[in-house]
Amino acid sequence: MALPCKTGAAFKKYLLLLAQENCEFRMPEIKSLLSVYGGHFNNLQDAHGKSPFCILNLPSEEMARKLMKRTVCAKSVFELWGHGKTFTEFQQSVLSYPLEKMMPYLQPNSTYKIIIHTFNKTFTQKEKVEKINAMEFLPFQGKVNLQNAENIFYVLEDYGSDPNKAPKEPFEIFFGRWIADGQRELINSYSVKKRHFIGNTSMDAGLSFIMANHARVKPNDMVFDPFVGTGGLLVSSAHFGAYVCGTEIDYNTVHGLGKATRMNQKWRGPDENIRANLRQYGLEKYYLDVLLSDASKPVWRKAPLFDAIITDPPYGIRESTRKTGTQKEIIKTDLFPESHVPVQLNYHLSEIFSDLLAFAAEFLVTGGRLVYWLPVYKPEYTEEVLPRHPCLKLISNCEQMLSSHTSRRLITMEKVKDFEEKDQHAHLADGQYLPYQGHNSFREKYFSGLKKRTVREERARSEMVNAENVISKRKEDA
Template structure:
């Protein structure tokens, strides 16, 4: 059966294909050459997508948790113009009319358009013409509570489409069908707004993008998800909305413990108990919260070890980690890349510093011990005293180069992901010097499934990369496919 999916207006256009095929896998639907109509054309940049599915239930299941798909319709007929559509409506089988438009049914008709705002009188005229084209129409109209909703979907060319006429709008295609269901995207975007969240940071991920990452990571009930740069946990939270158990790590002690200033205007310091657990509690998801730890992502593999990991020499004479086991179903993360947050790691060498001098009262506060236990009476005559070196302290940190950061992240994914598990993460790009696939990080035991660009400004952008860990026996990935590379510029309609 043919169905029409409507996408959210020009929002994250080049993320659509990756999310769609990820949802197919989540629903256990095996795609084939006929699943998507005209997959090699510009269907992914258009507001409507025609797909072939088994039945209504499969369509509802597929779109339920989608962030980019709004609704699904059973496609009755479609045409390049209203006149041709009316001809096809008159040829619809009687079985369709008797099932949905019989005398015992009620219905209403809704018309919507993409890339053009239509006048109400124009809409009513089209609805009347289409209804009059039916050979039989015995159902009664019910605008408040109809049994079935019929939709006319108008696809107009966008303003900067190269074939657009100066004289007027161009109707590219029109679809006619029955509403099957709507996704929960609006519920998720409204219910989990960052502005309402108890625990927030300056770089908390957009709710919609977090949802896309969770879908691309195949996060579902019972999945175990890790974020090695967890921050305020906005990505983990999106995964847990769909039943996944969330855990992660971060090097920032103050952030994980809710210390310091809040990014919320007028709040000042963070309130006591402000942490990732409080966000989970806020949304009734605390049962899906595992824990977070303070750890350096560069050395995290020493803490979270997986049996069966070995070092092998690849064809390029470099050492490659191979691990046929795994702890996690998915790794979802947004590493700091220097735009708003600096990338740091524990320094490889200890930094020798002179002892800090503090007042006697401050030293008592730091140590929690009476001063006579630390210093002699002669030393206590000084106003400032050195802090003892054997006290607990934060390790010295150093800059973490991006190339090393992503190399370590992919190594971590190979060690910690189960075979078939996915890693979804972001990398920055300077658009003027970015060299496509050649600029993307890679690992021979990870297959690239999607690289989707989000333009940040005229100079910078970032890519969401989706990779899956290969199973034992699968050959190493030597070359990345251009079919999974989705830069933003390709999907923007060309200007006149």
Template sequence: MPQYLILLAQTHESFRKTELEALARLEHVQVDLSGHDEVTPLLFVTLQNEDEARRLIRRAILVRAIYEVWGYGESQEAMHEDVRRRAREVWPKYKDVSFKFDVISFQGSRTKEEQRELIETFDYLNFDGLIRMRNPEEIFTVIEEYRRKEYIDAPRVLTKACFGRFIGGSQRDIIDSYDLKKRRYIGTTSFDAELALISSNIGLVAPGKIVYDPFAGTGSFMVAASHFGGMALGSDIDGRQMRGRRKHSILSNYTQYRLHSNFLDTFVGDFTHNPIRPNFFLDAIICDPPYGVREGLKVLGSKDTERYADKQPTRLENGDMSHLRPDYIPPKKPYHFDKLLDDLLYFAARHLVDDGRLCCWIPTSNEEFGERDIPSHPELELLSTCVQEFNKWSRRLVTYSRKPRSLSSSTVIEKSSREYSEQFRDKYFRGFAKAKDVLGASGLK
């Protein structure tokens, strides 16, 4: 089968393979991605044809382009030798087409003069077509990778050179269009546009699929899902974020991006008391649950349930029931973040279609993270964990797939067997110091 080179973006490296695997499944493309290396942006794969190559990366965010490989090697000489051996039979096919050459260098650079000299070394191809820098029929590209082989300050040397024909590009350029700095309506918790788009790809969002964000906020995941054709539904315990102010709301963003036809609706509600009926199924759930850092995580309810168990609804002096007034603010109680994650997995197991995906972001301490920190559910298969690292903590995009109901157990298990550990909020504000250090500093034993 023909060999192709995927030129990856050198950012969010732990997400790249997961995104490509999801897109391959979405496009029904069989591809071996075992050669992926987070250190390099070059990924060689074999595919059936050019159509598969284009479809594989046409909506990718962490891919720049894909090329048909004509030759490669660890030096320019080895590359030219491989081009003569591998691609000689196809040269005549492109003899009279208009074309241009590009040179891309990773961790290295060439001056314009050096690029011109490099391009002239391909004169043996005998191309007679017009050279067009704009809209040529074909683009031929030299891709180089440089590395330091010895000590850290050693000069970079060429370690890989590849020559190929451009096949297709990705959707990486849309990141700029969806940049939060250019968006009409955002809030303090609006999610990064690039990662929201990546989450939608990993969630297998496609035209006509119903996508739900139970912690919608200002609608970052809803907009990203709608870009890929998903029908977005959102909810939040705080309706003010969704409704917005000064004539700007989630709908303002849908107007900006002309995505009205992909907006289903939003509703105000506590996720732990979700009103979605049991027989309503979703194709994907993509969300960033509240960590409780800015303020403690809370849900509807009373702290002292026993004390108020028999309490009747409050009736005002004019006879109105307090909870029916438009300005009524329901009481809230603290809630454990891990408990919220377990509730989220239980909800996903009930409402996702078979093979539907749950993509949720969870915060973790870098030093204390372990497999026990990843929640599990018997009806959900853990597919991947992608990491975005900060200083002492990280946030991880955890992806699950709903097991086919014909193969899973007949009863959905509601509770997780894991024990709830210390709140992430507490760890965050003490700088993720170890508990014994905190106790020692305070004089407690």
């Protein structure tokens, strides 16, 4: 899991307290954010897959603070003073921490408090006080201030991933000085429930911020969503200071018309649109525009325009997969009259992903990132089915469960080489798009598992055979 990193005296150990949701997304987010600030991911310890504790080597406290100003997957970061698997080992580790690094926070004219944090086990207040008193081996000289302490210290205990089988003693104990909290409050303040304009597939606020962090969105970046919908992914990028734009094929969605998604509201209001969402959060200055356009037919000048492409393509579940076109052979080349309405055709998932990667390869700046969701039917999933392109490098692949047999994977790719004309028609190897071929192929698998579909097909085949037998018998009798 760890990437190589040169560590020396300038590096210090920091402890991350991670959130317990979207666990697969946590480390890729931290890696991406560290790369934004010129740091390297150096994971010294990650006890188990769902552990909330992760020890990192970071060059400075400033970088730790920068990290926490962006992350929604981490709750807090601490300057780690010591840790151990037993209390004796823990005590020795803390006492071995350089005294000259401790003393600025233990001065007589300072105030402090100690907080006990336990993972998957609860304790009474009396038991917590006993744990605090056990830290008296440290030379605290300041005064205790529980309301407004200058220095806050944490004792953190890990009791494993199963709260029903928590051991009597913790698997590991950590002690550190609190540095900063993450941006978990953004999940509530940007909640879709409070948003002015929403749709059936509006992205969860937490996931939209994770996607922006995976894409390494920075101030003054230009971020694009080719399947923008109600613009939920634009909001998170604009929050981080990026200028946002998108395209959408559905006229009603772009203009905020038609039936409302909210309960007890029949029609959308006159001011329900993507721009109003950005205005709601004071981010309207970052709104460039949203075009009524077909993602399969890019309208942009051919050049690297975007620093990041962040999108959630339609799967055919709640939103249909459509593109403009015609099944008829075009004889005339005359311009269409103004009253012409383009015909819409089925847009197969295999085409969606091949077009998306080709678009990213051509229109992303080198070093820019493509972040998108890939629906997966688990019995058929292998890494070989992941869309690939010679200009794009796979950075991370994180799974979110949808049902017992389906999930979706957040794919992050980075443009690593300039686009050339020979890359224009780069496609996957034969068979790699097989799970996504055919209209509504994923939809059918989503609503019906492979076994159910097989049983249904066998029943239909059996009924057809029986019908044929009945017909032939009647002919013989006649």
